[in-house]
Amino acid sequence: MFISDRAKRIAPSPTLAASAKAKQMQAEGIDVINFGAGEPDFDTPQHIKDAAIKSLLSGFTKYTPTAGTLELRKAICAKLERDNGLKYEPSNVIVSLGAKHSIYNAVLATVNPGDEVIIPAPYWVSYPEIVGLADATPVYVHTDETTGFTMTIDQLREAITPRTRMLILNSPSNPTGGVYNRKQIEQIAELAVEKGFYVLSDEIYEKIIYDGREHVSIASLGPDIKKLTITVNGFSKAYSMTGWRLGYAAAEKEIVAAMEAIQSHSASNMVSFTQPAAVAALEGPQDVVDAMVAEFDRRRRYIVDRLNSIDGISCPTPGGAFYVFPNVSGLYGRKYNGKVLQGSADFEAFALEAAQIATVAGYGFGADNYVRFSYATSMENIEKGMDRLEKAVLRLE
Numbered sequence: 001m002f003i004s005d006r007a008k009r010i011a012p013s014p015t016l017a018a019s020a021k022a023k024q025m026q027a028e029g030i031d032v033i034n035f036g037a038g039e040p041d042f043d044t045p046q047h048i049k050d051a052a053i054k055s056l057l058s059g060f061t062k063y064t065p066t067a068g069t070l071e072l073r074k075a076i077c078a079k080l081e082r083d084n085g086l087k088y089e090p091s092n093v094i095v096s097l098g099a100k101h102s103i104y105n106a107v108l109a110t111v112n113p114g115d116e117v118i119i120p121a122p123y124w125v126s127y128p129e130i131v132g133l134a135d136a137t138p139v140y141v142h143t144d145e146t147t148g149f150t151m152t153i154d155q156l157r158e159a160i161t162p163r164t165r166m167l168i169l170n171s172p173s174n175p176t177g178g179v180y181n182r183k184q185i186e187q188i189a190e191l192a193v194e195k196g197f198y199v200l201s202d203e204i205y206e207k208i209i210y211d212g213r214e215h216v217s218i219a220s221l222g223p224d225i226k227k228l229t230i231t232v233n234g235f236s237k238a239y240s241m242t243g244w245r246l247g248y249a250a251a252e253k254e255i256v257a258a259m260e261a262i263q264s265h266s267a268s269n270m271v272s273f274t275q276p277a278a279v280a281a282l283e284g285p286q287d288v289v290d291a292m293v294a295e296f297d298r299r300r301r302y303i304v305d306r307l308n309s310i311d312g313i314s315c316p317t318p319g320g321a322f323y324v325f326p327n328v329s330g331l332y333g334r335k336y337n338g339k340v341l342q343g344s345a346d347f348e349a350f351a352l353e354a355a356q357i358a359t360v361a362g363y364g365f366g367a368d369n370y371v372r373f374s375y376a377t378s379m380e381n382i383e384k385g386m387d388r389l390e391k392a393v394l395r396l397e
Ligand SMILES: *Cc1c(COP(=O)(O)O)cnc(C)c1O
Pocket: 038, 097, 098, 099, 100, 101, 124, 170, 173, 174, 202, 204, 233, 234, 235, 236, 237, 242, 245, 246, 247
């Protein structure tokens, strides 16, 4: 069968593979605890669902403008001003089928074949694949727990070449939970303006941030960096709406127009009757978000303590998102069932077989000494999962 070179270059998502294996074991009746989930375990708030139902029943079921209804783009502009200090008009905003789709459109609209895109590692699995689909080259900047998984400005400077077109910034980060502080973001902005590259700022976890940390939108730091920034956000994480497929981007009008042209020939507009629900999410009560973050925080503290009490595992405290990214390389070299653990894939398999817990190996995020645990699961599951992992590690030889 002929398959295009482009499609053959794409690696299937390691996060989805891990969750498929866990689901298969669950179907076989095995009690697997899932730390693999990349989505909140809370339901979408009722007032948001009600808005979609009302819209559907009222017959709002036809094509909308490609970039989204004017009402929704206005609500996004109000949100960006209120939360992020960003002044935009509806023509600066495009609504897409999830933040992932906005990122894809943004890269296709601004990056040429052969251009370089700087991606700090550990990275979200889709960034390199999206850059690859644009026939551009990912350039990785490796970070670890000694800097809270944030790159230093010197590291960024060293990665820049004449072909650098874009930096993808993700703070708070999936998979590490790393958060860049204001000073770091200022330094990055300065360098981007000096060298003239775009910054794609994926701010999907902006609301899920702990210990009084401040989320800083890089585009808010002045008119020059604002011109170079594409801010991406969405509804999946803050409002537990992963299945709704609602995301958006804000940028200079020319960039948004190019993204809109691409989207008009692929997805067109996103689902009509979800758009009034997105307005309800932005304009309705925000205490639902605070309650979710408070519960995530409680789980975060617990799972970090439990993981750190296991010999061979070292877990930094993440500043945001709902993942921990412990270093498990202290277990490499030990044996399970006669087989030596040699990397994160071996740890993932060991955790699933010996402890019936599903995790995601770090190699897919560009970091083989680590494993991602999502704590978007109940406290009861976390306790049970940590008990099992503790026992299983004691059995390693
Ligand atoms: C979940 C996630 C997204 C995309 O979310 P959508 O469901 O497509 O809106 C984007 N970036 C990161 C880092 C994510 O974890």
